[in-house]
Amino acid sequence: MDNTDTYLLNFEGYYLVRFTANTDLLKNLDDFEIRDNDVFIVTYPKSGTVWAQQILSSIYFEGHRNRTEMVETLDRVPFLEYNLLIPLQIIYIYRNPKNILVSYFHFSNMMAGLQAAEDIEDFMKMFFDGKVTGSLWFDHIRGWYEHRHDFNILSMMYEEMKKDLRSSVLKISSFLERQLNEEDVEAVMKQATFQNTKFDPQENYEQILKHDLGRTDEGSFLCKGTIGDWKHHLTVEQNERFDRIFQRKMKDFPLKFIWDLNEE
Numbered sequence: 290m291d292n293t294d295t296y297l298l299n300f301e302g303y304y305l306v307r308f309t310a311n312t313d314l315l316k317n318l319d320d321f322e323i324r325d326n327d328v329f330i331v332t333y334p335k336s337g338t339v340w341a342q343q344i345l346s347s348i349y350f351e352g353h354r355n356r357t358e359m360v361e362t363l364d365r366v367p368f369l370e371y372n373l374l375i376p377l378q379i380i381y382i383y384r385n386p387k388n389i390l391v392s393y394f395h396f397s398n399m400m401a402g403l404q405a406a407e408d409i410e411d412f413m414k415m416f417f418d419g420k421v422t423g424s425l426w427f428d429h430i431r432g433w434y435e436h437r438h439d440f441n442i443l444s445m446m447y448e449e450m451k452k453d454l455r456s457s458v459l460k461i462s463s464f465l466e467r468q469l470n471e472e473d474v475e476a477v478m479k480q481a482t483f484q485n486t487k488f489d490p491q492e493n494y495e496q497i498l499k500h501d502l503g504r505t506d507e508g509s510f511l512c513k514g515t516i517g518d519w520k521h522h523l524t525v526e527q528n529e530r531f532d533r534i535f536q537r538k539m540k541d542f543p544l545k546f547i548w549d550l551n552e553e
């Protein structure tokens with residue numbers, strides 16, 4: 290059964306969560322005034338949005354870095370499509386789509402506002418049809434890559450952040466022209482470890498999931514925060530099918546992806 294209209298709101302060809310989308314706000318975005326020092330984080334769902342929100346806010350604000358100011362991640366870095374704020378620096382985070390698929394499958398089954406899937410097979414169909422919030426992953430990554438010279442964009446790969454968090458924090462702070470001393474860098478990194486994000490209720494969206502987004506079970510918003518977990522969830526046949534679709538769609542695409550923890 291196609292439940293697209295129940296869960297997804299199609300705004301100018303792009304799917305948003307119907308439950309939280311605000312069409313009046315979206316229609317007015319073209320007129321919104323941008324400040325020079327505003328910053329965008331751009332991601333396809335399940336690619337590291339919250340992680341990046343957390344790193345940025347602890348680079349910018351001492352009180353977030355040293356935990357003297359307790360503010361929910363969502364209030365520190367609001368979502369443009371669900372709030373009104375537009376920046377000029379853009380940080381695009383991308384992740385290998387097999388891990389996105391698995392992470393998104395678990396998340397969709399946790400949230401009342403997203404269409405649940407019976408199993409990975411069922412979700413794979415929705416994902417490759419682009420019938421999910423964020424629409425088709427292939428369009429998302431291509432769209433951003435094709436416009437990489439039109440904006441001030443820093444592209445970061447989730448897997449590289451995972452392999453070398455220090456270099457990633459330094460790259461982001463340098464892009465934002467924020468000087469951090471060694472102690473600050475350590476504090477940002479401490480905030481951005483997976484263990485911290487997963488278990489700190491201010492970081493892990495617990496309250497928002499509970500009160501605003503209609504969580505349907507007690508599973509965590511964060512699964513394993515790792516590279517290669519898809520291997521435990523996709524069958525050999527599903528993986529081969531994924532590879533065939535990926536090769537067909539991405540054969541001329543120059544960015545490389547890291548599929549495995551041991552890959553360089």
Ligand SMILES: Nc1ncnc2c1ncn2[C@@H]1O[C@H](COP(=O)(O)OS(=O)(=O)O)[C@@H](OP(=O)(O)O)[C@H]1O
Nearest residue numbers: 334335336337338339340392482483511512513514
């Ligand atoms: N600190 C840290 N380190 C490593 N990985 C992290 C971290 N914080 C979040 N994550 C992982 O990011 C995945 C969720 O992505 P998003 O935040 O983009 O999700 S959402 O679209 O905003 O719902 C989700 O991936 P999975 O664990 O594979 O589901 C999170 O665990």
